[in-house]
Amino acid sequence: MMGKYVEKEALPPPVSTSGPIAWVRDNLFNSPLSTILSLLTIYLLWNIIPPIFSWAFFDANFAGDNVDACTGTGACWVFIKVRLNFFIYGFYAEAERWRVDLSFLLLAIAVVPQFFDKFPYKMWLGVASVTLLPLIVGTLLIGGVLGLPPVETHQWGGLMLTLVLSYVGIVAALPFGVILALGRRSEMPTVRMVCVAFIELWRGVPLISVLFMASVMLPLFLPDGWDFQKLLRALIGITMFQSAYMAEVIRGGLQAIPKGQVEAAAALGLGYWRSMGLIVLPQALKLVIPGIVNTFIALFKDTTLVLIIGLLDILATVQSSIVDPAWRGVAAEGYVFAAFCFWVFCFGMSKYSQALERKLHTGHKR
Amino acid sequence: MTKDPDAITDTVTEAELRANHDKLNHDVDPDYVIKLIGMNKWYGDFHVLRDINLNVHKGERIVICGPSGSGKSTMIRCINRLEEHQTGQIIVDGVELTNDLKNIDAVRREVGMCFQHFNLFPHLTILENCVLAPMWVRKEPRKQAEERAMAYLERVKIPEQANKYPGQLSGGQQQRVAIARSLCMEPKIMLFDEPTSALDPEMIKEVLDTMVQLAEEGMTMLCVTHEMGFAKTVADRVIFMAAGQIIEENEPHEFFNNPQEARTQEFLSQIIGH
Numbered sequence: 001m002m003g004k005y006v007e008k009e010a011l012p013p014p015v016s017t018s019g020p021i022a023w024v025r026d027n028l029f030n031s032p033l034s035t036i037l038s039l040l041t042i043y044l045l046w047n048i049i050p051p052i053f054s055w056a057f058f059d060a061n062f063a064g065d066n067v068d069a070c071t072g073t074g075a076c077w078v079f080i081k082v083r084l085n086f087f088i089y090g091f092y093a094e095a096e097r098w099r100v101d102l103s104f105l106l107l108a109i110a111v112v113p114q115f116f117d118k119f120p121y122k123m124w125l126g127v128a129s130v131t132l133l134p135l136i137v138g139t140l141l142i143g144g145v146l147g148l149p150p151v152e153t154h155q156w157g158g159l160m161l162t163l164v165l166s167y168v169g170i171v172a173a174l175p176f177g178v179i180l181a182l183g184r185r186s187e188m189p190t191v192r193m194v195c196v197a198f199i200e201l202w203r204g205v206p207l208i209s210v211l212f213m214a215s216v217m218l219p220l221f222l223p224d225g226w227d228f229q230k231l232l233r234a235l236i237g238i239t240m241f242q243s244a245y246m247a248e249v250i251r252g253g254l255q256a257i258p259k260g261q262v263e264a265a266a267a268l269g270l271g272y273w274r275s276m277g278l279i280v281l282p283q284a285l286k287l288v289i290p291g292i293v294n295t296f297i298a299l300f301k302d303t304t305l306v307l308i309i310g311l312l313d314i315l316a317t318v319q320s321s322i323v324d325p326a327w328r329g330v331a332a333e334g335y336v337f338a339a340f341c342f343w344v345f346c347f348g349m350s351k352y353s354q355a356l357e358r359k360l361h362t363g364h365k366r
Numbered sequence: 367m368t369k370d371p372d373a374i375t376d377t378v379t380e381a382e383l384r385a386n387h388d389k390l391n392h393d394v395d396p397d398y399v400i401k402l403i404g405m406n407k408w409y410g411d412f413h414v415l416r417d418i419n420l421n422v423h424k425g426e427r428i429v430i431c432g433p434s435g436s437g438k439s440t441m442i443r444c445i446n447r448l449e450e451h452q453t454g455q456i457i458v459d460g461v462e463l464t465n466d467l468k469n470i471d472a473v474r475r476e477v478g479m480c481f482q483h484f485n486l487f488p489h490l491t492i493l494e495n496c497v498l499a500p501m502w503v504r505k506e507p508r509k510q511a512e513e514r515a516m517a518y519l520e521r522v523k524i525p526e527q528a529n530k531y532p533g534q535l536s537g538g539q540q541q542r543v544a545i546a547r548s549l550c551m552e553p554k555i556m557l558f559d560e561p562t563s564a565l566d567p568e569m570i571k572e573v574l575d576t577m578v579q580l581a582e583e584g585m586t587m588l589c590v591t592h593e594m595g596f597a598k599t600v601a602d603r604v605i606f607m608a609a610g611q612i613i614e615e616n617e618p619h620e621f622f623n624n625p626q627e628a629r630t631q632e633f634l635s636q637i638i639g640h
């Protein structure tokens with residue numbers, strides 16, 4: 001006998017009742033509580049946004065070249081305009097600043113394509129930006145070769161110094177962190193103990209004291225002639241400190257990978273390094289992208305602490321300009337500018353990490 | 367198959383292979399591909415495997431069964447050194463398993479394994495899962511590795527899934543991929559640890575069919591399973607383990623119809639009672 005079962009035709013999904021008005025009704029005013037909260041929020045924004053806008057734009061002064069030009073009740077952006085070169089280059093010799101500009105350009109060329117999905121040679125560019133780029137930019141900024149006059153690192157400052165510190169910190173802390181994390185999970189007791197000691201030592205002290213020791217105490221212990229530059233010491237201090245944090249973030253990812261993955265790799269004949277490099281780390285790093293970027297962002301902002309050892313990062317250049325008697329009452333403008341610069345870079349990193357997570361998502365968990 | 371499975375080893379002469387083998391070799395025995403001699407293993411104080419003796423002929427199909435916790439998984443995992451044994455000998459294809467990494471590599475090259483939970487690499491596509499080990503361990507060019515992978519995926523009847531990720535496949539499909547992935551290394555011996563027990567009933571058959579086909583092609587197989595139908599149709603020998611020991615072994619007809627030990631009878635009555 002034939003069954004009565006008839007396959008039902010596939011229908012298109014119902015037309016959604018979307019549109020801005022429906023969205024507002026469904027999301028902002030869908031219950032008494034949410035209506036109250038929405039109205040309260042709108043009231044607060046109404047009271048906050050317009051004054052901010054009039055301070056920053058409508059009542060602000062943009063023209064002029066000294067403090068007397070600032071007659072309005074709003075922000076004195078003249079200050080930023082006049083001091084901008086100092087904020088970007090620090091004391092870097094004026095005639096050589098094109099080298100810094102060129103470095104910025106190279107950085108942009110290396111980094112910006114990473115935000116676009118379809119860009120060809122993206123991987124090679126990525127590899128180059130952590131290997132070649134630091135070498136080229138380092139040579140360019142330090143000089144002393146290829147007919148470039150040397151520029152002492154104590155002249156470096158401003159945004160350029162901030163970027164140098166954080167770029168080197170980021171590029172070096174990740175591989176160190178990976179090695180430390182693997183070491184901490186190693187089956188060899190000595191390797192494990194060394195890594196645990198290293199991580200706990202660096203994580204247990206504040207960065208300020210690391211920097212302070214690197215710049216003040218280290219020279220006391222090193223034999224004469226070993227005294228390398230303050231910048232290099234700060235770089236090493238920051239890298240060690242952040243790689244300890246990075247190691248713990250990555251260890252979290254390593255622990256989340258089921259043991260079966262390593263066993264399957266071993267059963268296929270892959271040795272330790274291949275099974276880590278091809279199977280475990282790609283999965284573990286993908287899992288902890290948010291944590292890694294969190295550490296990068298913290299590192300980026302922590303570079304401001306180099307002020308303590310007399311290096312002038314962007315925040316320090318702003319601060320030293322604020323106390324200049326020629327510019328009175330521009331503290332707010334200075335800090336807003338510095339905060340904005342930090343925010344742009346941190347937001348960029350955050351966006352990049354989100355894009356990366358989306359791209360690497362192959363889980364399709366059921 | 368587009369390729370002769372022996373094509374790779376053809377470049378090495380028989381004599382070289384022999385010489386290479388003899389260097390690693392402690393006890394060449396042409397009859398047995400796996401020999402466990404008085405093997406013991408402990409987890410801490412817990413004596414999990416007790417004086418295991420087992421010889422496996424080339425091409426022999428062995429089913430291992432027994433109650434939970436009897437050490438079945440542990441025993442077959444010792445054969446490719448996922449677990450380390452403490453005393454006794456394990457000799458696989460003439461190579462004794464010791465702490466020597468060279469020996470372990472040599473054994474793992476000849477032994478493939480399928481796990482209960484598939485353990486596919488979720489960040490790689492099906493095809494990448496299959497070519498990874500041939501490319502990195504055997505240093506094959508990608509094209510050749512992919513050709514062989516597609517041939518094996520066809521054999522397990524899922525070539526159309528090659529570019530999907532494991533998470534997009536059903537359990538049965540994943541297990542068949544796992545089998546294909548192991549076969550891509552062209553092992554002489556295949557170990558299966560409860561390959562169907564994480565699967566829904568309608569998927570068990572597709573995996574068992576693949577395994578039956580493999581058995582018919584003459585693969586040496588050691589299979590921990592509770593699929594008694596499979597044991598009856600393909601096994602040359604059924605081994606019953608309990609409390610870390612091999613209690614009884616026999617050819618399947620005798621084993622199921624005429625078990626000698628009380629422990630075996632009890633186990634079988636439970637299984638059939640299900």
Ligand SMILES: Nc1ncnc2c1ncn2[C@@H]1O[C@H](COP(=O)(O)OP(=O)(O)OP(=O)(O)O)[C@@H](O)[C@H]1O
Binds near residue numbers: 435
């Ligand atoms: N890593 C370990 N450490 C300590 N004990 C373990 C470990 N792995 C397994 N065991 C113990 O060893 C015994 C044998 O385990 P095994 O996994 O080999 O059993 P099995 O026969 O495969 O059982 P099942 O049918 O449940 O898979 C069990 O009692 C188990 O608790």
Ligand SMILES: [Mg+2]
Binds near residue numbers: 560
């Ligand atoms: Mg088991």
